[in-house]
Amino acid sequence: MILVNLISLFLLYYLKKSSGPQGFPAHLHRYFKYGMIAAAVLIALGVAAAPPVILFQLLSFVLVGGIIYLILNTPELQYQRALAITPLPIVGVQLLDYLIKTLSPGIHEVIENYLDAAGFFALIWAVTMWLNHRKQMKEVEIERIISKEQERQLRSTAEQKIQLEMLVAERTSEILNQKEELQHALDHLRSTQEQLIQQEKLASLGQLTAGIAHEIKNPLNFVNNFSELSVDFLQEIGEEMPKIADSPEKENILDLLENVKSNLEKIRHHGSRADSIVKSMLMHSRGGTGSLEPTDLNGLIREYSNLAFHGMRANPNPINVDIQLALDETLPKVRLNAEDFSRVILNLVKNAFDAMRDKISVSGSEYHAKVQIRTKEQGDDVLIEVEDNGPGVPEQIRDKLLMPFFTTKKGTEGTGLGLSITHDIIKSHEGTLEIISEEGKFTIFRILIPKSTE
Amino acid sequence: MKILFVDDERDVEALFRQKFRKEIKSGELELAFAFSGKEALEILGAENPPKFVYVFSDINMPGMSGLQLLEEIKSRFPMMRVSMISAYGDSENYDKAISSGAKGFFTKPVDFERLKEEIAALNEGS
Ligand SMILES: [Mg+2]
Numbered sequence: 001m002i003l004v005n006l007i008s009l010f011l012l013y014y015l016k017k018s019s020g021p022q023g024f025p026a027h028l029h030r031y032f033k034y035g036m037i038a039a040a041v042l043i044a045l046g047v048a049a050a051p052p053v054i055l056f057q058l059l060s061f062v063l064v065g066g067i068i069y070l071i072l073n074t075p076e077l078q079y080q081r082a083l084a085i086t087p088l089p090i091v092g093v094q095l096l097d098y099l100i101k102t103l104s105p106g107i108h109e110v111i112e113n114y115l116d117a118a119g120f121f122a123l124i125w126a127v128t129m130w131l132n133h134r135k136q137m138k139e140v141e142i143e144r145i146i147s148k149e150q151e152r153q154l155r156s157t158a159e160q161k162i163q164l165e166m167l168v169a170e171r172t173s174e175i176l177n178q179k180e181e182l183q184h185a186l187d188h189l190r191s192t193q194e195q196l197i198q199q200e201k202l203a204s205l206g207q208l209t210a211g212i213a214h215e216i217k218n219p220l221n222f223v224n225n226f227s228e229l230s231v232d233f234l235q236e237i238g239e240e241m242p243k244i245a246d247s248p249e250k251e252n253i254l255d256l257l258e259n260v261k262s263n264l265e266k267i268r269h270h271g272s273r274a275d276s277i278v279k280s281m282l283m284h285s286r287g288g289t290g291s292l293e294p295t296d297l298n299g300l301i302r303e304y305s306n307l308a309f310h311g312m313r314a315n316p317n318p319i320n321v322d323i324q325l326a327l328d329e330t331l332p333k334v335r336l337n338a339e340d341f342s343r344v345i346l347n348l349v350k351n352a353f354d355a356m357r358d359k360i361s362v363s364g365s366e367y368h369a370k371v372q373i374r375t376k377e378q379g380d381d382v383l384i385e386v387e388d389n390g391p392g393v394p395e396q397i398r399d400k401l402l403m404p405f406f407t408t409k410k411g412t413e414g415t416g417l418g419l420s421i422t423h424d425i426i427k428s429h430e431g432t433l434e435i436i437s438e439e440g441k442f443t444i445f446r447i448l449i450p451k452s453t454e
Numbered sequence: 455m456k457i458l459f460v461d462d463e464r465d466v467e468a469l470f471r472q473k474f475r476k477e478i479k480s481g482e483l484e485l486a487f488a489f490s491g492k493e494a495l496e497i498l499g500a501e502n503p504p505k506f507v508y509v510f511s512d513i514n515m516p517g518m519s520g521l522q523l524l525e526e527i528k529s530r531f532p533m534m535r536v537s538m539i540s541a542y543g544d545s546e547n548y549d550k551a552i553s554s555g556a557k558g559f560f561t562k563p564v565d566f567e568r569l570k571e572e573i574a575a576l577n578e579g580s
Contacts, residue, residue: 217541221563222465229472275563 002046004060004094007087009039011067015080018137024076031070038063057098064091082136086129089122213281220278224271227264234261280417292429294333295341297382301327301373304342308349319357321369323349328376334451340425347418348386348445349373355390355443362391377451381431384447392439401435455577456484460494460511460523461539473566483573491518495526504531508576510560510569513540513547521550528555537572539564 016032042063045056064087071077071084097115100108108115234257244250305323312318349371356369374385393401400406404420426433431449459470467487477483486506488494494511498504509527513520524536538551543561551559558572 214541217562218463221541222463222469224563225469225473226465229469233472 002043004064004091005039005042005046007090008064008067009036011083011087012036012039014083015077018080028074028076035063035067054102061095061098079140082129082133086126086133089125090119093118093122209281213278217278220271220274224268224275227267227271230264231261231268234264280421283421292335292337295336295338297334297336298327298329298331298375300338300342301325301345301375304345305349305373308346312350312353317357319353319360319369321353321356321371324370324372326372326374331375331377331382332451334382334449336429340428344422344425347422351418352386352388352390356388359391378448380450381448382451385444387442387444389442392441392443393435393437394439398435398437402433455482456486456506457573458486458488458494458497458506458509460488460491460509460520462489462512462515464489490515491523494523498527498531504534507535508573509534509536510539511536513538513542521554524551524554524556
C-alpha cells in the first residue's frame with residue numbers, strides 16, 4: 001500500500017514542480033501541500049503498520065483518487081491529463097488486491113499470482129506511460145519555448161516595425177522639406193537665370209544700341225553741319241542779291257533759293273530730331289550709373305517740375321496747367337543719383353503735359369489741366385507720385401508704355417525712349433514704377449524707391 | 455598759319471573749308487587735311503621743322519588711331535600742338551589724350567565757335 005502513497009506523493013511533487021512560469025492558483029498549491037503531507041503521513045503509518053490498517057489503506061486510495069480527479073477536473077492541469085492515467089492500472093490492481101483481500105481473503109490467495117502479474121504489467125504500463133508523458137511534456141515545453149520565442153520575435157519585430165515606420169516618417173518629412181527647399185532654390189535659380197538672360201539681352205542690346213548710335217552719329221553730324229552751313233550761305237547770298245539788278249530770272253532764283261532754304265531748315269530740324277534720339281539711345285545704353293548721394297528729393301522735384309513747366313511754356317504749343325506739389329516736408333534725404341533722377345521728374349512731368357495737351361485739343365476750355373506731385377515716407381521706401389488728369393492710359397497699352405521706342409505721340413514728337421529711360425533709372429535705384437490709370441480721368445505714375453539704397 | 459586736320463571721313467575737308475571760308479579767303483588760315491595717321495605723319499614730315507602750328511585729329515580711324523598718332527607726333531615734334539576731336543567723349547579717351555599731351559579735347563558734333571576761339575587764341579599767343 002506504500003506504493004499507492006508514493007505514487008500520490010510523486011504525482012503531487014511532480015505537479016508542483018511543473019507549475020511553470022505562469023504558476024498555478026494559490027488553492028492548487030494548497031491542495032498539493034496538504035496532499036503531500038497526507039501522503040507522507042500515510043506512508044509513515046503504512047511503514048509502522050499502525051491499526052486500523054484497512055482504514056488507512058482506504059484513505060490512501062481516496063487520496064490518490066482525489067489527486068487523479070483533481071488532475072482531470074482542473075482546467076489549469078488539463079495538459080497533465082496523461083499523468084493522471086499513468087498510475088491508473090497500478091492503483092486499479094492495488095485497489096482490486098485490497099478489495100479482494102479485505103472482502104474475501106480466500107479468493108485472494110487463489111488469484112494472488114495473477115494479481116502480482118497484473119501489478120507487474122501495470123508497473124510496466126505506468127513506466128511506459130510515464131516515459132511517454134515525459135517525452136510529450138518535453139515536446140510541449142519545446143513547443144512552448146518556440147512559440148514564446150516566436151511571440152517575442154513577433155513582438156520585437158512589431159516594435160522594430162513601429163520604430164522603422166517612425167524613422168521612415170521622419171526621413172520622409174526631412175526629404176520632403178529638402179525637396180521643398182530644393183524646389184525653392186530651383187525656382188530662385190530659374191528666376192535669377194531669367195533675370196540674367198534678360199539682363200544679358202538688355203546688355204547686348206545696349207551695346208548694339210550704343211554701337212549703332214555712334215555709327216549714326218557721325219553721318220548725322222555731317223547732315224546737321226552741312227545743312228547749317230548751307231543756311232548760313234543762303235543768308236550771305238540773300239545779303240549779296242540786292243546788289244544784282246532785278247530781272248525775272250533773279251525773281252525766279254530768289255524764289256528757288258527761298259525753297260532751298262526752307263528745305264535745308266527741314267533737313268536741319270529732322271537732323272536734330274534724329275540727333276536727340278541718338279543721344280537718348282546713348283544715354284539709355286550707358287552702362288553703370290553715377291554714385292548715389294543723399295539728396296533733398298523735394299528740392300529736386302521743385303526745381304525740375306518748374307524747369308519742365310517753363311520748358312513747356314517756351315516751346316511750341318504751350319498749355320495752361322496747374323502744378324500742385326504735396327511734398328512731405330519731413331522726408332529724410334534719399335540716396336539718389338540726382339542727375340539721373342532729375343530726368344525721371346522731367347520726363348514724367350513732360351509726359352503729363354503732352355498727355356493733357358491731347359485732352360485739351362479734344363475737350364476744349366471746359367477742361368482744366370492739373371498735375372499733382374506727391375512725396376511720402378512709406379515704411380522703408382519713399383513714395384513719389386506724379387498724377388495728371390489727362391486722358392489716361394488704355395489698359396492694353398499700359399504694359400507697353402515702358403518699352404523702348406513705344407510712343408503714343410504722333411509724328412515727330414517724342415523719341416519713344418522717355419518712359420523707358422525713366423523706368424531704367426528707377427530700376428537702377430532699386431525702385432519700382434507702377435502706372436495706375438482710368439481712361440478719360442487720370443494717370444498716376446507711382447514710384448517707390450528704398451530710402452537707404454546702398 | 456597752317457593747321458592740319460586728320461579724319462578718316464573725307465567730307466570733313468569740305469565741311470571745315472566751308473566753315474573757315476572767310477579765314478581761308480583772307481589768308482589768315484591755311485588748312486591741310488590727312489585721312490589717316492600715316493598720311494598725317496607724311497605731311498608733317500615733309501618739311502623740317504613743319505610749318506604747321508596745330509594738328510586736330512580724330513580718334514577713331516582705321517589703321518593708326520588718333521591716340522597713337524598723338525604719341526607719335528609728340529615724340530617726333532614735341533612742340534607741336536595737338537587736340538583731339540572724337541565722337542566718343544568718354545573719360546577713358548579723354549584721360550588718355552590729355553595724359554599723352556593733347557592740348558584740348560573736342561567732341562563731335564564739333565562746336566565750331568569753340569574751335570574758332572581755340573584757333574584765335576593761337577594767333578594772339580604767337
Ligand atoms: Mg572717325
